[in-house]
Amino acid sequence: MTDTATLILDGKEHQLPLVVGTEGERAVDIQTLRNNTGYVTLDPGYANTASCESAITFIDGEKGLLHYRGIPIEQFAAHPNFVEVSWLLIFGRLPTMREYTEFAHDLNAHANLDESMKHIFQGFPRSAPPMAILSAMINGLSCFHPELMELEDKTQFRRAAARLISKIRTIAAYAYRHSLGKPYIYPDPNLRYVPNFLHMMFSQPYEPYYCDEDVRDAVNLLLILHADHEQNCSTSTVRMVGSSQANLFASCAAGVCALWGPRHGGANVEVLHMLEQIHAGQITPEEYVAMAKDKESKVRLMGFGHRVYKNFDPRAKMLAKVAERLLRDRGKNDPLLNIARKLEEIALEDPYFVERKLYPNVDFYSGIIMRAIGIPTSMFTVMFAIGRLPGWIAHWWEQNQEAGGMIARPRQVYTGNNSTDYLLMERR
Ligand code: CMC
Numbered sequence: 008m009t010d011t012a013t014l015i016l017d018g019k020e021h022q023l024p025l026v027v028g029t030e031g032e033r034a035v036d037i038q039t040l041r042n043n044t045g046y047v048t049l050d051p052g053y054a055n056t057a058s059c060e061s062a063i064t065f066i067d068g069e070k071g072l073l074h075y076r077g078i079p080i081e082q083f084a085a086h087p088n089f090v091e092v093s094w095l096l097i098f099g100r101l102p103t104m105r106e107y108t109e110f111a112h113d114l115n116a117h118a119n120l121d122e123s124m125k126h127i128f129q130g131f132p133r134s135a136p137p138m139a140i141l142s143a144m145i146n147g148l149s150c151f152h153p154e155l156m157e158l159e160d161k162t163q164f165r166r167a168a169a170r171l172i173s174k175i176r177t178i179a180a181y182a183y184r185h186s187l188g189k190p191y192i193y194p195d196p197n198l199r200y201v202p203n204f205l206h207m208m209f210s211q212p213y214e215p216y217y218c219d220e221d222v223r224d225a226v227n228l229l230l231i232l233h234a235d236h237e238q239n240c241s242t243s244t245v246r247m248v249g250s251s252q253a254n255l256f257a258s259c260a261a262g263v264c265a266l267w268g269p270r271h272g273g274a275n276v277e278v279l280h281m282l283e284q285i286h287a288g289q290i291t292p293e294e295y296v297a298m299a300k301d302k303e304s305k306v307r308l309m310g311f312g313h314r315v316y317k318n319f320d321p322r323a324k325m326l327a328k329v330a331e332r333l334l335r336d337r338g339k340n341d342p343l344l345n346i347a348r349k350l351e352e353i354a355l356e357d358p359y360f361v362e363r364k365l366y367p368n369v370d371f372y373s374g375i376i377m378r379a380i381g382i383p384t385s386m387f388t389v390m391f392a393i394g395r396l397p398g399w400i401a402h403w404w405e406q407n408q409e410a411g412g413m414i415a416r417p418r419q420v421y422t423g424n425n426s427t428d429y430l431l432m433e434r435r
Pocket residue numbers: 239269270271272273274299300306307308309310311312313314315363365368369370
């Protein structure tokens with residue numbers, strides 16, 4: 008294979024270097040294109056643009072593969088441990104026993120929020136969307152931890168990462184309790200990451216919540232499967248904000264906002280609404296699929312399709328199994344799972360979805376798992392954010408460590424008015 012690409016512009020040849028990733032992905036390096044030719048590239052939605060080189064996560068969308076630091080995600084199913092995977096993503100390898108214990112200890116030691124943050128919670132209306140509270144409070148952490156605004160070395164970074172991963176679940180649980188007007192439940196230092204979160208969500212004062220192993224494992228796996236997905240919309244946002252050298256808290260708060268949208272993390276809420284609508288008999292699965300194919304309707308089959316996967320999303324396959332197992336083991340039969348299965352069956356045989364390579368994505372089955380555990384729909388995207396946080400942190404740090412890191416600043420092709428003169432108000 009050659010190591011340059013030849014581009015002919017205005018009859019003149021230009022050589023552009025090729026870059027090959029460790030899994031054989033090929034890219035044309037256009038960094039010098041504008042300086043050398045005056046041309047920029049146009050790529051709306053960055054669908055064909057590699058915005059960086061990254062060693063964190065690999066996706067092969069054609070084959071339906073997802074690896075974290077080289078490890079296929081299927082391998083985490085046998086021993087789901089979100090804290091361990093967080094370490095892996097952020098620091099590049101699996102932790103030793105000592106590193107793991109120290110990190111887990113750090114997470115427990117910093118789970119409490121500064122007491123005055125409670126007043127901020129109280130200022131929000133009960134009906135405030137939890138994603139708005141989450142973003143505001145993560146940003147607010149910079150006010151309470153000014154010493155972690157500038158991270159000078161790896162030790163300081165590790166402290167900031169641990170605080171953020173620990174406190175996000177406290178913030179999430181408090182946001183939920185606030186929406187119900189229930190007392191906040193303090194973190195319990197004796198509990199591990201997931202049981203502690205569920206305790207803060209569901210315990211009542213003097214009445215602890217019992218988290219069984221199946222639920223603990225299901226939530227760990229759910230968080231792991233959301234933990235990173237290379238340059239998705241929210242991670243790219245975190246990198247974009249971080250590229251201005253904004254601090255870790257501010258960058259991750261921006262990631263929460265990007266995740267909120269229904270085309271990204273907010274899709275898990277929309278999936279549930281779709282399934283409930285069908286369950287309530289307002290529309291049949293066949294009618295819903297027909298509507299999703301009709302461009303006039305502006306409706307999409309939520310939880311279907313992906314920018315990168317043109318095959319089964321491996322996360323959806325795993326989550327479908329978890330949903331089934333969790334319900335079966337509890338002797339429950341959630342009609343929404345049957346509806347989801349039916350929609351999947353119809354769509355996978357429909358030429359519209361087949362031709363466009365639209366398959367169930369991570370959001371298609373995750374809501375059914377969360378429902379089975381008692382997590383309300385309003386908290387679904389918050390759960391996604393808790394899971395995605397280590398990925399955001401890993402990308403923020405990776406970018407931060409790059410020598411001579413550049414501020415993210417795309418170009419555009421201007422299509423507005425040509426140069427014109429200001430007109431006085433009375434002459435318009
Ligand atoms: N239902 C119906 N049609 C769809 C769907 C869908 N879910 N997804 C894509 N299409 C059609 C789309 O209308 C277009 O058709 P045409 O070529 O005739 O114009 C074609 O498929 C390509 O769609 P696109 O919007 O150009 O594809 P994209 O790569 O820009 O969008 C997506 C990816 C995830 C935004 C999109 O598939 C979608 O909106 N899905 C539903 C929302 C959803 O489930 N989002 C969660 C994504 S996974 C988790 C995450 O990243 O947060």
